[in-house]
Amino acid sequence: xxxxxxxxxxxxxxxxxxxxxxxxxxxxxxxxxxxxxxxxxxxxxxxxxxxxxxxxxxxxxxxxxxxxxxxxxxxxxxxxxxxxxxxxxxxxxxxxxxxxxxxxxxxxxxxxxxxxxxxxxxxxxxxxxxxxxxxxxxxxxxxxxxxxxxxxxxxxxxxxxxxxxxxxxxxxxxxxxxxxxxxxxxxxxxxxxxxxxxxxxxxxxxxxxxxxxxxxxxxxxxxxxxxxxxxxxxxxxxxxxxxxxxxxxxxxxxxxxxxxxxxxxxxxxxxxxxxxxxxxxxxxxxxxxxxxxxxxxxxxxxxxxxxxxxxxxxxxxxxxxxxxxxxxxxxxxxxxxxxxxxxxxxxxxxxxxxxxxxxxxxxxxxxxxxxxxxxxx
Amino acid sequence: xxxxxxxxxxxxxxxxxxxxxxxxxxxxxxxxxxxxxxxxxxxxxxxxxxxxxxxxxxxxxxxxxxxxxxxxxxxxxxxxxxxxxxxxxxxxxxxxxxxxxxxxxxxxxxxxxxxxxxxxxxxxxxxxxxxxxxxxxxxxxxxxxxxxxxxxxxxxxxxxxxxxxxxxxxxxxxxxxxxxxxxxxxxxxxxxxxxxxxxxxxxxxxxxxxxxxxxxxxxxxxxxxxxxxxxxxxxxxxxxxxxxxxxxxxxxxxxxxxxxxxxxxxxxxxxxxxxxxxxxxxxxxxxxxxxxxxxxxxxxxxxxxxxxxxxxxxxxxxxxxxxxx
Amino acid sequence: xxxxxxxxxxxxxxxxxxxxxxxxxxxxxxxxxxxxxxxxxxxxxxxxxxxxxxxxxxxxxxxxxxxxxxxxxxxxxxxxx
Numbered sequence: 001x002x003x004x005x006x007x008x009x010x011x012x013x014x015x016x017x018x019x020x021x022x023x024x025x026x027x028x029x030x031x032x033x034x035x036x037x038x039x040x041x042x043x044x045x046x047x048x049x050x051x052x053x054x055x056x057x058x059x060x061x062x063x064x065x066x067x068x069x070x071x072x073x074x075x076x077x078x079x080x081x082x083x084x085x086x087x088x089x090x091x092x093x094x095x096x097x098x099x100x101x102x103x104x105x106x107x108x109x110x111x112x113x114x115x116x117x118x119x120x121x122x123x124x125x126x127x128x129x130x131x132x133x134x135x136x137x138x139x140x141x142x143x144x145x146x147x148x149x150x151x152x153x154x155x156x157x158x159x160x161x162x163x164x165x166x167x168x169x170x171x172x173x174x175x176x177x178x179x180x181x182x183x184x185x186x187x188x189x190x191x192x193x194x195x196x197x198x199x200x201x202x203x204x205x206x207x208x209x210x211x212x213x214x215x216x217x218x219x220x221x222x223x224x225x226x227x228x229x230x231x232x233x234x235x236x237x238x239x240x241x242x243x244x245x246x247x248x249x250x251x252x253x254x255x256x257x258x259x260x261x262x263x264x265x266x267x268x269x270x271x272x273x274x275x276x277x278x279x280x281x282x283x284x285x286x287x288x289x290x291x292x293x294x295x296x297x298x299x300x301x302x303x304x305x306x307x308x309x310x311x312x313x314x315x316x317x318x319x320x321x322x323x324x325x326x327x328x329x330x331x332x333x334x335x336x337x338x339x340x341x342x343x344x345x346x347x348x349x350x351x352x353x354x355x356x357x358x359x360x361x362x363x364x365x366x367x368x369x370x371x372x373x374x375x376x377x
Numbered sequence: 378x379x380x381x382x383x384x385x386x387x388x389x390x391x392x393x394x395x396x397x398x399x400x401x402x403x404x405x406x407x408x409x410x411x412x413x414x415x416x417x418x419x420x421x422x423x424x425x426x427x428x429x430x431x432x433x434x435x436x437x438x439x440x441x442x443x444x445x446x447x448x449x450x451x452x453x454x455x456x457x458x459x460x461x462x463x464x465x466x467x468x469x470x471x472x473x474x475x476x477x478x479x480x481x482x483x484x485x486x487x488x489x490x491x492x493x494x495x496x497x498x499x500x501x502x503x504x505x506x507x508x509x510x511x512x513x514x515x516x517x518x519x520x521x522x523x524x525x526x527x528x529x530x531x532x533x534x535x536x537x538x539x540x541x542x543x544x545x546x547x548x549x550x551x552x553x554x555x556x557x558x559x560x561x562x563x564x565x566x567x568x569x570x571x572x573x574x575x576x577x578x579x580x581x582x583x584x585x586x587x588x589x590x591x592x593x594x595x596x597x598x599x600x601x602x603x604x605x606x607x608x609x610x611x612x613x614x615x616x617x618x619x620x621x622x623x624x625x626x627x628x629x630x631x632x633x634x635x636x637x638x639x640x641x642x643x644x645x646x647x648x649x650x651x652x653x654x655x656x657x658x659x660x661x662x663x664x665x666x667x668x669x670x671x672x673x674x675x676x677x678x679x680x681x682x683x684x685x686x687x688x689x690x691x692x693x694x695x696x697x698x699x700x701x702x
Numbered sequence: 703x704x705x706x707x708x709x710x711x712x713x714x715x716x717x718x719x720x721x722x723x724x725x726x727x728x729x730x731x732x733x734x735x736x737x738x739x740x741x742x743x744x745x746x747x748x749x750x751x752x753x754x755x756x757x758x759x760x761x762x763x764x765x766x767x768x769x770x771x772x773x774x775x776x777x778x779x780x781x782x783x
Contacts (some may be wrong), residue, residue: 110630110661129662132700136630136661199762205754207762209742251722251739279743303742305735 002051002075005259006060008068009292010315011041012169015039017065018072027055029075029302034288036072037180041161042256043285053077065123107134118143127364154346162254173313177178177232178352181311182360186368187334188327188342194374198268207226210327211301214344215244216377218299219264219320221366227355228348228363229296236354245315248282256282257298258291268377304371309345320360321352322367378561383553385530385563386492390454392564393534394424396450400538403430403439404456404492413458414494414553429565440466440491444543447489455473457493459501460509460547466491467512474543475518486541490534496587496637497551497681503673506550507680508638510586513545514614514647520544521615522568525589527557529612532566533681540568547614549587565699568613571621580695581625583648584635585611588686592635595691602692604699614644622648623656630661633694637685640668667694708775715751719744730772756782 006016016038021033028051036047056074060066105122107115111134115122118139125142127134146300191213199207219242222229230238243259250256258278260271281287298315301324308328312321325345332341346367370377380388393400402417408431411418421429432439436457443455457463463470470491477485497506513521520542530548537544574589575596582592589610596606609625611617626632632652634645647667649664667686675681716725716738723738735745749760758781760768768774 108630108661108663109658113658133662195760204750204759207746207749209746211742251720275743304745305741 001056001363002053002077003071004035004049004073005049006038006066006068006070006072007047007289007293009038009042009045009289010165012165012168012172013040013042013068015065015067016045018060018062019044020062021058023055023058025055026056028078029053031057034345038169038289041165042287042292043162045287047289049075050290051077063121105134106132107139108136110136111139114143115139117196120146159354162250162252162256166254168192169315170313173316174283177314177316179314179349180352180357181359182348182350182357182364183309183362184346184368185330186344186346186371187332188371189343191374192327198374206272207268208268208272209275211303211324212268212275213371213377214301214324215260215263215271215299215373216248216266216268217367217370218297219244219266220370220377221363222297223264223364225359225363227359228320228350230319230354231296232319232351232354233317236319239296241296243294243296245298245318246278247298248279250283254289255300256285256292257295258282258287258297259293261290297322299324308343309347312324312345312349314349314351319354320363323347323349379556380459380527380559381553382527382530382555382557383414383416383548384526385559386524386548387418387420388532389531389534390417391420391423393452393454393538394420394428396535397538399447399450399452400454401428401430401451402454403432403443405432405434405439405458407431407456412456414498414550416548416553417456423449436462436465437469441469441473443489443491444487445476446467447487447543448477448485452488452490453488454492454534457491459505459507459550460495461491461504461507462656463491463493463509468580470513470519470545471516478518478542487543488538488541489543490537491543491545492534493545494550495547495549496549496551497685498553500676500678500681501550501674502676506599506674508636508669510547510614510615511638511643514617514644516546516615518543519615520568521547521613523547523585523612523614524549525584525586525610525612527555527559528563529566531559531563533568535565536568544568547586551587552590555590569616569618571612571618572610573607573621573625575606575608576608577592577605578629579605579607579699580631580633581607581609581622581629582633582635582691582695583609583611583622583625583645585614585644587637588635591688592644592691595688595695598688598692599695602696602700604695608693611644611648617644617647617651619651619655622651626652626656627659630659631698632660632664633667633691633698634664635667635686635691637669639670639671640666643668662698665694665698667691705775705779708778709771711755712771712774712778715748715755716740719747719751728771731770733769734771734774735769752778758782 009335019039020037029035030052031050033049034046035049038045038047053075056076057238058073060072107122114136120139120143122134123137125134128138129135195208222242226238229242230236241262242264243261244263245257245259247255247257260274298321300310300312302310304326306326308325310325311325312323314321327342327344329340329345348360348364390402406413407417408421408429440455443453446453465564474487477487491551496508510523513519522533524533524546533546537546574593584592592608596608599606607629634648636643636645645668652664667690670684672684675684713725720738720740767777
C-alpha cells in the first residue's frame with residue numbers, strides 16, 4: 001500500500017489544510033493526477049500524486065489541518081511488486097514527522113453540526129460547556145464574531161499569509177546560509193538580435209521573451225556546474241534533475257516561486273509555454289504542489305524598466321540563486337573599441353557551505369558562453 | 378376541587394364499575410378491609426361481593442383467574458398489593474397475558490387491567506417499596522402505564538378498560554395522601570402519549586411516576602435560577618412515545634432523565650438510547666440520568682430518601698449541566 | 703471605429719491582464735507599462751490580446767510606437783484603416 005502524505009510545499013511549510021478531495025476510494029490514479037486541493041500560506045494548491053494505483057482509503061477529512069508528512073490517503077499500487085524493494089528507504093524518510101493532531105476537540109454533537117453548517121472551525125473556539133466542552137451557543141457566538149470581517153479580509157489574509165511565508169523562509173535563509181555573491185555583466189547584443197529574428201518567424205502568440213534565453217542558459221550552465229543544482233542537507237546533495245524555480249512577484253506583494261520542471265530538456269518554445277501557463281496561475285495562486293516544492297535552484301529576473309542589479313537571498317534548502325537585472329544600454333569596451341550595448345547584470349548568490357567562489361565563477365562564465373550561442377539553446 | 382390521589386383512584390374504579398357490568402375488582406383485602414391502602418374502601422358496600430372480590434393470598438392464582446375472566450368476556454380489574462408481590466404472578470403476566478394473542482394467532486385478546494402499588498410509601502422497606510416498572514416495560518404484549526399525576530390516577534383506568542390487550546397500571550403509594558386540584562369533570566385520558574407537564578426551552582427533564590411532581594417542583598425552583606426546564610411525563614412506559622421525547626430534545630438540546638427505579642437497564646437507559654439513535658446531532662450535552670441507588674430499599678426514612686432522586690438532586694444536576702457550578 | 707471605442711477596448715484588455723490596476727486613470731501621455739507597472743510578460747500578453755481582438759500583428763520593432771495611451775490608440779487606428 002502506498003502512503004500518500006501531506007507534501008512539503010517549501011521549506012517554510014509546516015502544515016496544510018485539506019480543502020477538497022478530488023478523488024474517492026476506488027478511483028484509479030496515475031502519476032501527475034491532481035487528487036486534492038490543500039490550502040497553505042501560499043493559497044490553494046493542487047496536490048498531485050506520484051504513484052499509480054487505486055485509492056484505497058482517504059484518511060484525512062476535508063477541512064482538516066495536518067502537519068507536513070501526515071498520512072492523507074492509502075493507495076493500492078497497481079505495481080506493488082515493483083514498488084516494494086525501494087519502499088523501506090522511502091518510508092522512513094517520509095515518516096519522519098508522525099506528529100498527531102488528533103487530540104479531539106470536545107464539542108457537543110449539536111455544536112459540531114452547527115459549526116459544520118456555519119463553517120466555523122471548532123479548534124478556534126473555547127468551550128463553556130461542562131468540562132470545557134464546546135456548546136451550540138459557543139459556536140453561534142464564534143460565528144457571529146467571525147461573520148463581518150470575513151469577506152473583506154480574505155484577500156489580504158492570503159497576501160498576509162504569503163508575506164509571512166516569505167518572511168519565514170528568508171529569515172531562515174539569512175540566519176543559516178553563509179551567502180557569497182558574484183556579479184558579472186553580459187553583452188546581450190547577439191542574443192537579442194537572434195531573438196528578434198526568431199520572433200519575426202513567430203506569430204504574436206508564439207513570441208519569445210528574452211527571459212527564456214536566460215532560463216535555458218542557466219539550465220545548460222547548471223549541467224556544466226552541477227554543484228549549484230543541489231540542496232544543502234547536512235552536506236551537499238546534488239539533484240539529478242534541473243527544475244528551475246522562477247520567482248514571480250504578486251501585485252499584492254510577496255512572491256511565488258513555481259518550478260519549471262526539467263528546464264534543461266525543454267526547448268525555448270516549451271519554456272515560453274511553461275511561463276505562459278505558470279505566471280497567470282501563480283498570480284491567481286493556483287499552483288500545483290510539485291511546482292511549489294520541486295525547485296532545485298531559483299531565478300529572479302527583474303525585467304525591463306527596473307534597476308540593473310539584484311542580489312538574491314537563497315531559498316533553502318537550495319544552494320544558489322541567479323539574479324537578472326533589467327537589460328540597459330551601457331557603454332561597453334571590447335577589443336579596444338567603445339560602444340553602446342544592451343547590457344545585462346547577472347548575479348549569483350550561493351551557499352558557501354556548499355560551494356566556493358570558484359564554482360560560482362565557473363557557472364557564470366558557462367552561462368555567458370551558452371547565452372552567446374543562442375541557436376544552440 | 379382538591380382531592381387526594383387515593384380518592385382519584387377510587388373515583389376511577391367506581392365509575393368503571395358503574396359504567397360497565399362486566400367490570401369487577403379483585404385483589405387481596407380489596408373488599409372487607411377496604412384495600413391495603415384504603416383505595417377501595419366502601420366499594421364492597423356499594424357494589425356487593427359479586428363485583429368486589431377478596432382473594433386468597435396467591436398472586437399467581439388470582440392474576441391467572443383475572444386473565445381467565447378476561448378471556449371469558451369480562452373486564453376484570455386486578456389489584457396486586459405491591460409490585461414486589463407481582464413477581465409471584467410474573468408467569469401469568471408474561472406467559473399468558475402478554476403472550477396469548479400471539480399464541481392464538483390473533484384469536485384471543487386478554488382485556489385485563491392489573492393495578493399495582495409501587496415505590497416507597499410509609500417506610501415499607503425492601504419487600505414492599507420497589508420500582509419495577511422496567512421489568513414490565515421490557516415485555517412485548519403488555520401495555521404499561523404509570524399514573525404520575527392525579528389526572529392520570531383518575532383517567533387512565535377507563536381508557537385501559539377499553540383496550541383489548543392486558544394493561545398494567547402503576548400507582549404510587551407515596552402519593553396516596555397527596556392533594557391536588559382536579560376539575561369536577563375530570564375523566565378519561567389517552568394511554569398512548571407522553572405529556573409535556575411543563576413547557577421549557579433550556580433542558581428536558583424526562584420522568585414518570587413519583588418523579589413527575591418532584592421534577593415539576595424542581596422546575597419551579599429552577600425558574601428562579603433563570604433556567605427554563607421542560608418536564609415530560611412519559612405516562613406510557615410501553616410502548617414508549619418516541620415522538621414526544623424526540624420533539625422535546627429538538628427544542629431543548631439537553632436531557633436529564635429522572636427515575637426512581639434502579640439505574641441499570643431501566644426506562645431512563647432506554648430513553649437515553651432512543652435519543653442517541655434518533656437525534657444525536659440535536660444534543661448539546663450528553664444525556665444525564667438520576668435514578669434510584671442500586672440497593673434493596675432501606676427501612677430508615679433518611680436512607681429511604683437518600684436512595685431516591687429528590688427535588689434537590691434534580692436542581693443540582695440541572696444547574697451542573699447548564700451552569701457548571 | 704471611434705477613438706473612444708478603441709480606448710474602452712484597450713482599458714478592458716488591460717484590466718483583464720492586470721486586474722488590480724486602474725487603466726481608466728491613465729492620461730493620454732502616460733507610459734502605460736510604467737504607470738500600471740506591467741512587466742514584460744504581461745506586456746506580451748497585452749500585445750497578444752490586441753492581436754486577438756483586432757487581428758493586428760504588432761511586430762517587436764513597433765513596440766516603441768505603443769508606449770503611451772495616445773500613441774497606442776493612433777497606432778491601432780492606422781492599422782485598422
